[in-house]
Every structure is written in structure tokens, then in C-alpha cells.
Amino acid sequence: MVTVVDTVATAKPKLRHPEKAHRPDQDSGLRKPDWIRVRAPVSKGYRETNAIVQSHNLVTVCGEAGCPNIGECWDKKHASFMILGEICTRACAFCNVTTGRPGAIDPDEPKNVADAVAQMGLNHVVITSVDRDDLDDGGAQHFVDVIHAIRARSPGTTVEVLTPDFLRKDGALEMVVAARPDVFNHNLETVASNYLTVRPGARYFHSIRLLQRVKELDPTMFTKSGIMVGLGESRNEVLQLMDDLRTADVDFLTIGQYLQPTKKHHKVMAYVTPDEFASYEAAAYSKGFLMVSASPLTRSSHHAGEDFEKLRAARARKLAAAE
Template sequence: MSSRRKPDWLKMRPPSGERFTDIKETLRGHDLHTVCEEASCPNMGECWSGRDGPGTATFMLMGDRCSRGCNFCDVQTGGMEPLDPDEPANVAESVAEIGLDYVVLTSVDRDDLDDQGAGHFAQTIREIKARDPSILVEVLIPDFQGEEDLVRKIIDANPDVIAHNVETVERRQFPVRDRRAGYEQSLKVLDQVNRESDIYTKTSVMLGVGEYDHEVYQTLGDLREVGVDVVTLGQYLQPSRSHLDVAEYVHPQKFETWRRVAEEEFDFLYCASGPMVRSSYKAGELFVDAVLREGKSIEEAREDARRAASD
């Protein structure tokens, strides 16, 4: 692991609780994966256990092995297997069993497939919506190598939020990301969604990978220029010795400064920013839920999300 000692503010609550166990058993019963587990998310205990609601799990589609090898990610690379044609229906059934009203779907990259898995992704969205149209579906999609027809398949399935992560500032794209990814390619995906739909868009930026402040500022500006609505900023944590080293543990006060810059200067609808924030993060989901389902104002939704994150 990195030789840098983790500061006190990065202490994690271990996963526990009856709700956590119930969700895990449901997922195993349908042979499903979550990015929560595969990517070693530090918020798994909080999200799965829930506080006042049913809890949140981010389903990872198309297997647990990725065709790319990003240096920050704990998901295994290579050894790709055929898609499970029953997975879309199994995910929808699990959503019903768990009782979720807000679902997050993501996937590994599947560059080995003709459509890179876009059709499988879209079918899962449709299966969930067919069972209960009131469920809000957020998708965190790959870049599909920037192929517009494939991104359009996701748009046409009509999820409520389309997220795609730029991950880091332009200068640090490599070594952070696989060389098949790229800053401009990611911006292009987000721009297309905003040009061709009124679906909310979302992205995530990791801090602590060797970026400079002016580069974070520039990234926020670039994201807002292509119309991104929601941004999350979190601390990179090294999953193992073979992954990218942590360059810096960013202080929570600095994360708060970036939140203010994002919302007050760049006018993002919402910014979740903190050391333990990840792209699929409960506070961000609560914000979207409040706006879309409850019809609250942006300020009311922001306040509710911040309160939930600090409870």
C-alpha cells in the first residue's frame, strides 16, 4: 500500500446490519455483482445498511471482469465471459425484492463485444421500468469508445440520470485511466447526452492522484461547458500495492471549498464533495430523488442531501 499514512478523517465504518445482510443474500441468490464490492467502495456499509430508507446498491452489469486496466480500479481485468441473457430480468427482480425506489446501474467495460454491451445495459433499464415506472434509474456508463450510436442506445432507454466519469484532470488521464479512455472522449459522451436529451447528467472526479488546483478548476469549467448537472469529488484510495500510489490526502476543508466553487461559481445543480464521496453516492442520489420525485427546488434538494450526508 501507499507509504502515506491515512489521516483520521478516512476512518471507515465496517459493513454490518440486518439490511446489509439481506441485500447481500438477494444479490447472491440471483448471481449478481455490485460495484460496491468489486471496487471495494468505502461507503458500502452506509449505503447497504440504510438509515431511514431501503438502502442503496449499485449493480454492476456484464460480469465482474473488465476489458480495460485502469490503475486506480480494483475490478479484475481480462478473462472476459459471455453475457448472461437473464441478467437484465434478474436485476429487475432483485430491485423488486430489495424494495429499492432508486436504482444505480453501472458496468465493466466490454470492448470485446460488438456493441460494447450498450444493448444489454439498455435492456436492463427497460426491464426495471417495465416492472415499476416510478423507480428512478441512474446509470453510470462506459465511454463506448465515443461511438454515438451506442451512447444513443442508453439515451433511448430513458433512464433518469446518465453518469459517465471523467475520473481525473486532463493531464493525469494516464497513468490513472486505461489508454483507451480519454478526457476529450469522456466530455464528448456527456455532451452528447445533454445535446440529445433532457436527462440529468453526472460525473465524478478523484482528487489525490497528482492533480493541481488550477487543473481541478479547469475540469469543473470543462464539465459545466458541456452541460453536466451533478458532479462528485472524492479522495482516491489505493486498493493494493499494484495500483497507483496516493499523491495526497486532501483535507475535508478543501473538499468543502471545491463544493462551493462547483455550486456557486460554476452553477452545478449539485456537488457532493468529500474524502469518502464516490460516483454512486447516497447524498447525490437523494438530491436527484428530491428534484424528480418530490418536485423540490434545487436549494431544498441540496439541503436535504447535505443533511443526509452529515447525519
């Protein structure tokens, strides 16, 4: 799941204070460095976005996951929507979303999301979800319904999906790709050696193959993936992950600092410095990614709209250079 301003549409609002939900080094033994600190959200724009979220019965991953960028993004009325409820069927060691048995899908959710997108006047929207291993299609049809609802209400809005891995859900990926989102994002979250402890319900090479399959189904569709660092990975493992993603022809890579949500979650093993992030960014560009965002506060949907425009421009330049 992941990672940037992600907003979740469900039938039941949560009246919590998302800016207070993130306490990253409470059990890591490491002091949070100055470069990872952000101010609590208090702006007028933040309050207006929060009001829209609440009025449409939406729950935010910004609050659930304690995203450090919530103040900046909500102030600009940037939001991403997480569908299929607020309860995940998996228990990843990095994620603060509740694990359990999900309820029924809200049939009004596509309309609620589309209404919120229109009211906020979004040029670009991100649609993500919890894992729904309990559903035959993993929630793929609901992704399709939300995409269609947004397009019907706001035809000028570009749509980015951040999907689960649809593990053992035959035909699910194909359904979502057929709905033609502008960007297909699926996060690897961490390097392969960490999967058993950090992302035990997932399979590293299945996720790589999923991203590769998107390009086989629609070579024109932009693909994207993101990871967190500070989970005990080595630099060589991150570089290998980049190579694996480029083998799958992924266009856009995001890299951000892992922050520990609660004491029960995986510890922060290291705070990666801004210089190290800059080095990762340079390495990723050298491997052929069209777009790279790497910084301590980078999250999967952070600046997604602006980055989509840059992504389109980068592809145009690449095609022009090849002519």
C-alpha cells in the first residue's frame, strides 16, 4: 500500500487528526533528523480539503498511514482516493492501515469519489486501495467503476491507479488496464530480501511481472513503482531493484524514507541522507527511467499531478530524440 497523499473513500468517516498519527522513531532507537521534520497542518486550504473529505464520507490514507506531506498536499487541494474500504486483508510490517475482515463494498463509492474529484477541481487524481484478497477479482471491477465514474463527471481529469498485486486473481489486472488509466502504479515497497519480514503476503517477482504485463497489454500506458528505504536494505539491493523494474520497462520510480507508524511496526533501521537520495536518483536516471523522485519525504502520490506532466514531457523528448 503505500505511500503519498492517498485518500480513501469508504462509507464511514474517521474524525481523527491525521497530522498526529505519525510518530516515526518511537521504537527505532534512532533520532529523527531535521530533514525529515514537517510542520503540523493548520492552513485554510488544509481545513477546506478536510471538509470536502468528511462531507463525502471519505477516509484518508494520509491519516491512516500518517503521511508527512498531508499539510502541503491538502493545502493545495491535492488528494488521492483509496477505495474498497479501510480494512486490509494483509498485515504488512510497514503499514498502519487496519488489518482484518473487510465489510461489503460501498456501491455509492464510485459516485462519491467522482463528486469529490469534481468539487476539488482536480486535474489529476490517484486511486488506490487496501488489499482485498477476500474478493474473487481482488477489487478490480470496483477500480474500473471508479475510473469510469470520474471520467463521466470530470472528463479532463487524468487518472492514476495505485493497485494491489492481484495475487492469484486471474483476469483482474487485465480488467483495470482495459479501463485505460493514464498511469498504472504498483509499489514494490522494499527490496526482495525484505519481503518475508516487511511484505509477507506479497511476492517480489509477481509484482515485477505484474508491471511487465501492463506494458504487454498496453505499451503506451505509463507505469510506476515506489519503494521505501531505511528498512535494512543495502545500496546494491536498491540498484538491483532498479534493474528489475527497468527489465519490466517501468517508466517512473519513487524512493522515500520509511517512517515507523507505531511500536508494533518494523523499526527504522537507518535514516537515509538527502545526499544518498540524490545518488539514488542519479543512478535511476542512468538506468533509463523517464522520471525519478527520490527524497526523504517522497511518497508514491506526492506531486503526482505535476509529475505526470513531467512524465509526458520526458516521453515526448525521448520519442523526438529517436526520430
